[in-house]
Amino acid sequence: MWLATQIFKLKRLRFPIITKPLSLSFSYSSSSEDVVENAISILTHNRSKSRWTTLLSLYPNGISPTHFSQIALGIKNKPHLLLHFFQWIKSKSLCNHNLHSYSTIIHLLARARLKTRAQEAITLAIRASQNHEHSCLDSYPLKLFEHLVKTYRLCDSAPFVFDLLIRSCxxxxxxxxxxxxxxxxxxxxxxxxxxxLNSLLSRVCRIQGFDASYAIYREFFRLIEDGLMGKVEEIWNEMGTLNCAPNAYSYSLLMAAFCDEGRMVDAERLWEEMGNKKLELDVVCYNTIIGGFCKIGSIGRAEEYFTKMQLGGIDSTNATYEHFVKGYCGIGDVDSAVLLYNDMCRRGFRPCASILNMMVVLLCDKCRVDEAVELVGNAVCRYDLVPKKKSYEVLIKGLCSEGKMEKALKVQAEMVGIGHHQPNLEIYSAFTDGYTRQGNEEMAEVLRKEMVQTQMEL
Structure with a gap:
């Protein structure tokens, strides 16, 4: 297809060519079924010493990943033999494993409750993908996850296999x-x-701070939602009747809950109570109330607390900058958002994909598409960040609307190369409209037909 062909050509220009190992040829003329059956028979019936010698003599040039997966499934009820076979194949370099064959062995080891070995295989799979594929490092675990999902039922696996993948990450x-x-x-x-989930919260808190950890907690544990705010306040009041004085951490949690619901009057009331009780107003407290005001668009009030924070000798964190960038994006102040985003990066803080997406959308809305493209490119190269698919779609639409078709194709090539799916209707429509505005109706018609064909295949 034309668009896919153009993307491939551009990817070759943009990314260095990676030569993947050629498929290993076999020294025998048996059918594929015979390869699998012979190997399973040798593994299950030969003595331990002779089985490896026999296998090596039959398949001196190795076996394909597909054959490995089929053989592994054939001996799945003999987990220790399966593990020995996997380790022997690896030690002799007799199989150029792909994500499918790695997924098979991971599932079967998990199925046998060999958790440590399964996690070792996960690490090998991710490392091998990094060596054989040229795309963002963060995309490898996601690709492995997709293969694990596809092969889960085939291998009759155990649910905790995904916990092992998350822990490896x-x-x-x-x-x-x-x-x-x-x-x-x-x-x-x-x-x-x-x-x-607790391990994730702990790691996020250590690397990105309390605010980021609390946001993950809210998303995954669903603690304070659907009217449960009243329950939280009820528990808070009961603490007072039981002479159980809340500490600074307790105040921070309740303040975060008020800020999430936009109840800034109540949040400020808690702030005053903390001051009256001489409780420490640390960076978590400041970030919480700054984030609350930014969320409702009261940037001026957020800046007042930021000034107090600076006067108190408390340094800004990644979360401080993220709150302000989100706030300025929310009110459409693109210049302030860009200024803070650049300062955030200059100070060594790492932007997340959602912040990047907000910046891209705002810049493109303000007809500053080239600036948005540069922003995404820097985030990918400098931070190994995986931008959201939405970010790429907005960039492509913006470039096509400005008639910059070659640049739009390069962005699309990067989108596919980084691990996102092939073009959807919105992408096709953007390219079609772009070529139509250029007067290139022939190319636009080619893309219309390709778009229809793609939808029929889906």
Whole structure:
């Protein structure tokens, strides 16, 4: 298809060509079924010493990932033999594993409750993907997750296999993939273990601060929502009757709940109470109330608290900048948003995908598309950030509306290369409209037909 072909050409220009290992050829002429059956028979019937020698003599050039998966499934009820086979294949470099074959062994090891070995295989899979694919590092765990989902039922796996994947991501500080995987699991009606969610909260708090950790807590645990705010206040009042004095942390949590609901009068009342009780007004408290005012568009009030924060000798954090960037984006003040975003990056803070998306949307709305493209490019190169698909779609629409078709194609190539799906109707429509405005009706018609064909295939 034309658009896919153009994307491929541009990807070759933009990204260095990675030569993947060629498929291993076999030294025998047996059919595919025979390869699998022979290997399973040798593994299950030969003695431990002779089975490996026999396998190596039959398949000196190795086996394909597909054959490995089929053989592994054939011996899934002998987990220790399966593990030995996987380790032997790896030690002899007899299989160029892909994500499908890695997913198979991960599932089967998890099924056998060999959790440590399964997690080791997950680490190998992610590392191998990084070596064989040229895209953002954060996309590898997501690709592995997709393959694990597809092969889950085939392997009769165990649900905690996804907890193992999340833990592997957390151990390597891949927070964004961990969060995305949990979201996708929950969208399918599945939830990770509480201990896994607790590990995520702990890691987010350590790296990104309390505010970010609390936001994740709110999203995944659903503690304060659907009218439960009244329950929180009831518990708070009961603490007073029981002479159980709330501390600064308790105040911060209740203040965050008020700010989430836009109840800034109540939030400020708590702020005054903390001051009267000589409780420490730390960076968490300041970020909470600043975020609350930014959320409702009262940037002036947020700036007042920011000034108090500076006068008190409290340094800004990543969350402080994020609140203000979101606030300025919310009121459409693009110049202030850009200024703070750049200062945030200059100070070494790392933007998240949602902040980047807000900046892209605002810049494109203000007809500053080239600036938005540069912003995304810097975030990908400097922070290994995986922009949201929406960010790329907004960029492509903006470029096409300005008639910058070649640049739009390059952005589309990067979108596919980073791990997002192939063009959808909105992308096709943007390119079609762009070429139509240029007077290139022939190219527009080609894309219309391709768009229709793509939808029929779906």
């Amino acid at each position: 957390l151990q390597s500080n891949k927070l964004e993939p961990s969060i995305q995987i949990i979201r996708m699991l929950m969208s399918r009606g599945t939830s990770p273990k509480v201990c896994t």
